[in-house]
Every structure is written in C-alpha cells, then in structure tokens.
Amino acid sequence: MRIYLKTILSSLALAAIVGVSAPHDANAADRIRVHGTVENLDGDTLKIKDSDGRDIVVKIASGLKVLGVKNASAADIKAGDxxxxxxxPAAGGINSAVQVVIFPASMKGTGEGDRPWNVRPNGSMTNAAVANAVKDVNGQTVTLAYKGGERKVSIPDGTKIVALTPATREDLKPGAAVSAQGVDSGDQTLAADRLAVGLDGATPPM
Incomplete structure (x- = not known):
C-alpha cells in the first residue's frame, strides 16, 4: 500500500526551506513532501503524524543535514537579505505576503526568481534579495530584486515569517513540527533527502 503524500508541483516554499538550489528539479514530478509532527526517531527512521492523523515513516538519508526553522518578524527583514x-494579489496593485522565509547568507540565491505558487489562488513565490524595505502603519512593504525583474510585496501584520538556521537530529523531538521531501519508496515510507524542523515551537511553512 503506497503512502498518502502530496506531490510537489510549482511550490518553491518547501523546496527552498529544505535546500533545493534551483527552481526546477530534474525529477520534480517524482518528488513528494509531507508535513507533520514528530512521534519518534530511531536511528535513520523518523515517524511522524500528518495533519490528517496519518502515520508516516520517513527514512533519513545518510549524512543528511537537518535545517532548522525559527519564528521571526518583519523587523528582522533588512535590505540585502x-x-x-x-x-x-491584493487591493492596491501589489501582492500581499502569505508567508516569508528569511534565508541565511550561505543559501543566498536558492531558487532565485518569481514563479506561480499553487498554495494560494493566483499565488506567486518570489525568491530574491530585498532591494529596500519600508515600514508604515499598515505593515511593511519590500521590493524584491531578482535576475530579470523585481516584485513589490506588502507584508501585513500577522504574516507568518520564519528564518532558517542550522539544526541537528537532536532537534527532532516528539511534538516538533517537520517538513520532509524525497521520494515514495512504498510500504508507507518516504525516502527523504531534505528535512526541516521547527525550533522553539515554530512550524515550517507550506
């Protein structure tokens, strides 16, 4: 019986979080992702429960580096990040942010560009450097500059904002939120080569 998993289409949010370095993996159509909470970790076998209550076994690739996700705020976003x-799309002619991921300097350029984002109707995923950031009474507006173009996005108060940081397998504690990406190896098992875990109560975005 094959595992119930969500196929990755054009969403770069999760792909960016777990380390995809380009917007289109050669085998993107075969790759899948899961979100859930840790039940337990035994060696290279991670058991998680998804939002629908399904139990999923995740086999972690040897030597895989775990990426941490911590909560952040609009005040943490600086020009050059x-x-x-x-x-x-939102009223006013510019897009409104649904979620924001702040990359560490070592991941600058990950999935750079602007592309459709199927998590929301008419959504866009933009991975880019912040050209400027302006704070006003209604939140913050940033101009994102990427090769070939730019996009201005408003970040309303309450937008989910996280920053990426190093983590270890010790952070895969029961109850922690996780996102895993890899291929379905059958028998209710995901063979994962990318893994992100929420730290201090944070949840990896969709």
Missing amino acids: FVGIGSQ
Missing part, C-alpha cells in the same frame, strides 16, 4: 515570499 535573501528571502522567499509566498504572496497573492
């Missing part, structure tokens, strides 16, 4: 912002 490299970010991934999932957004959708």
